[in-house]
Amino acid sequence: xxxxxxxxxxxxxxxxxxxxxxxxxxxxxxxxxxxxxxxxxxxxxxxxxxxxxxxxxxxxxxxxxxxxxxxxxxxxxxxxxxxxxxxxxxxxxxxxxxxxxxxxxxxxxxxxxxxxxxxxxxxxxxxxxxxxxxxxxxxxxxxxxxxxxxxxxxxxxxxxxxxxxxxxxxxxxxxxxxxxxxxxxxxxxxxxxxxxxxxxxxxxxxxxxxxxxxxxxxxxxxxxxxxxxxxxxxxxxxxxxxxxxxxxxxxxxxxxxxxxxxxxxxxxxxxxxxxxxxxxxxxxxxxxxxxxxxxxxxxxxxxxxxxxxxxxxxxxxxxxxxxxxxxxxxxxxxxxxxxxxxxxxxxxxxxxxxxxxxxxxxxxxxxxxxxxxxxxxxxxxxxxxxxxxxxxxxxxxxxxxxxxxxxxxxxxxxxxxxxxxxxxxxxxxxxxxxxxxxxxxxxxxxxxx
Numbered sequence: 001x002x003x004x005x006x007x008x009x010x011x012x013x014x015x016x017x018x019x020x021x022x023x024x025x026x027x028x029x030x031x032x033x034x035x036x037x038x039x040x041x042x043x044x045x046x047x048x049x050x051x052x053x054x055x056x057x058x059x060x061x062x063x064x065x066x067x068x069x070x071x072x073x074x075x076x077x078x079x080x081x082x083x084x085x086x087x088x089x090x091x092x093x094x095x096x097x098x099x100x101x102x103x104x105x106x107x108x109x110x111x112x113x114x115x116x117x118x119x120x121x122x123x124x125x126x127x128x129x130x131x132x133x134x135x136x137x138x139x140x141x142x143x144x145x146x147x148x149x150x151x152x153x154x155x156x157x158x159x160x161x162x163x164x165x166x167x168x169x170x171x172x173x174x175x176x177x178x179x180x181x182x183x184x185x186x187x188x189x190x191x192x193x194x195x196x197x198x199x200x201x202x203x204x205x206x207x208x209x210x211x212x213x214x215x216x217x218x219x220x221x222x223x224x225x226x227x228x229x230x231x232x233x234x235x236x237x238x239x240x241x242x243x244x245x246x247x248x249x250x251x252x253x254x255x256x257x258x259x260x261x262x263x264x265x266x267x268x269x270x271x272x273x274x275x276x277x278x279x280x281x282x283x284x285x286x287x288x289x290x291x292x293x294x295x296x297x298x299x300x301x302x303x304x305x306x307x308x309x310x311x312x313x314x315x316x317x318x319x320x321x322x323x324x325x326x327x328x329x330x331x332x333x334x335x336x337x338x339x340x341x342x343x344x345x346x347x348x349x350x351x352x353x354x355x356x357x358x359x360x361x362x363x364x365x366x367x368x369x370x371x372x373x374x375x376x377x378x379x380x381x382x383x384x385x386x387x388x389x390x391x392x393x394x395x396x397x398x399x400x401x402x403x404x405x406x407x408x409x410x411x412x413x414x415x416x417x418x419x420x421x422x423x424x425x426x427x428x429x430x431x432x433x434x435x436x437x438x439x440x441x442x443x444x445x446x447x448x449x
Contacts, residue, residue, distance in 0.1 A: 012394055017153050025156065029105045036109065040123035062246060063126040069238030070133045072231060074100055078140040081228030081287065082342060086218040087401050088148050090408065095152055099143060099159045100136050106160060107135035110167035115175065130242045134184055135166050137239075138192035144342030145196030146203060148215065148401075151393045157385065162195055182253060183240030183298025185355025193349035197338050202380055204337045211399035215341070222283045229287045236261055236294035240301045253301040257294055260301075260314030264293025267318030275326045282325075288347045289321035295351035299359030313358055317351045324350055 041047040042059050075097060082092035111131055112122030139159050150158075170187045173179050181187050208215075217225070241253035272285035293314030297305075305313070324346030332338040332345065394401065 012151065014152065017151075021153050021156055025102060025160070029109075032109055033105075036120075036122050037112070037124055038121045040125040040128070043125045060126050063130060063242070066238045066242035067126055067130050067133070069235040070130055070137075070242055073235050073239055074104075074133050074136055074140065077228050077232035077235065078137065078144075079228065080224055081232065082144060082147055082225070083228065084217040084221050084225035084284075084287065085148060085214070085341075086216060086221050087214050089221060089224065092147065095155055096140060096143065098152055099139060099155045102156055103136040103139045103159045103163050104129075104132040106163045107132040107167070110163050111135060111170070114167045114171040127243060134188055134243075135163055135170075137184070138166050138188045138195070139163060141189065141192030141344050141348050142196030142199065144344045145193070145200045145340050147341040148211075149200075149203060149205060149208070149339070149341070149394065149399045154393055158199060161385075162192075165195070166191060180302065180359065181299050181356075182242075182244045183257070183294075183301045183355070185295060185298035185300075185352045185359065188352075189295045189298065189348040190352035190356065193344045193347075193352060196344050197332075197340060197349070198380065200340055201336070201338045204339060205399070206337075208339060208399060211401070214399070214401055217283070222287070225287050226283070229291065232291055233261060233265075233294070236291070240294065240298050244302045249302045252304070255307065256301045256305050256310040257297045259307045259310040260293035260297035260317070261291070262293075262314065263311035264296075264314035264318040264321075265290045267315045268292075268322055271319050271322035275322060284343070285322050285325055288343060289318055289325060292317035292321035292347055292351040295348055296355040296358065298352070299355045303359070305358075313354075317354060320350050320354065321346045 038044070039047075048058070078100075079093040079096035082096065083089045085092065108124060108128060109122065112124070112128065139162050142158065142162055143155060146155075146158075166187070169191050173181065173187055179186070237254040237257040240257045241250045244250045244253045268285055268289040269281065272281045272289070273279050276282060296313050296317035297310060300313070301310075325343050329340060329343050329346065332340060338345075
């Protein structure tokens, strides 16, 4: 066992692999930005001040509040949503942070390249920041499918490839086919979900059962995951409306998403209790399916969907998502060999397709064309590249484990259940009051942090 452990430490050691990858990627990005990127007309001081207009006409004042909301969703919402694994909290938030920082830079270049160069330059401003965050969101959706089973170097490689293909997919859908997808049901959620599922299929681990005991949550990890859920839920109207046209379009998108999420939440709670044998709510459903209404309202959000229609969309999305978590996810793993850690197919895949159908039948047909054989072959190639034994991927027995890549101090929070039992025993033996017991447990909980 000691020999095997030593080999694993050598394989997963990031001392050279991660620094080399990060330095090379960032140096390349800095050079490309220096050569290709410049401020747009509303950011460049020389261009802005040569025009006759009010300072408050600048697009910054219209778009930046939405950008802030989207940015919070990317770094806090997605990051904490994935902290449900009991021993993978550092990696969930930390790797989310890492790949998001890379993806938004690379996305600026790729989206600028495909969506129009201006005199050989890519112009950047607040709207390009929002679009880069959208692309990053798609990468983080894919991250959820392979959560716990990949090294940070593998994730960086995946981000580089996915951002590039995202920009191609977005160009075909929005520019060539002329579809409307302000909230990204097709371009962000559907693409990110099925890209991640394809990578997860290629990276299939037949012996993943060795880490099964760590592929689960505990009380406090589910609470942290709910932080991510609530941030995503609150800011989703901003996400869907961030780049829609000013005026009634943006107003209508936010309102439609608002009511879709509300209806989705109630149907999620209802279905969670209905599908449980004892009628108890499942935190997996609440953390994820309650967000499906925002995904499903993405494409059609700016249309005259009406509050009534939005609520129907959200209501159905919650039902579909819960049923997916309950019945479809086990089938995907057992029959198709797709180990979807976060269930991105249920939160982003199926609701994304539903959103495309609600938005327009032609858009859904275009999505089918986008995910044709050519793109699937490229994704499979990426999966095989990521599977090479040079990236420090964890062994089957070490998946879903922070200590492989992080300095982890075993805190007393791991002793919390044992401590609770001991204090309860002492309560009866020595007459300690229930309130004192809870106080002592609370103190221990604080010390553990």
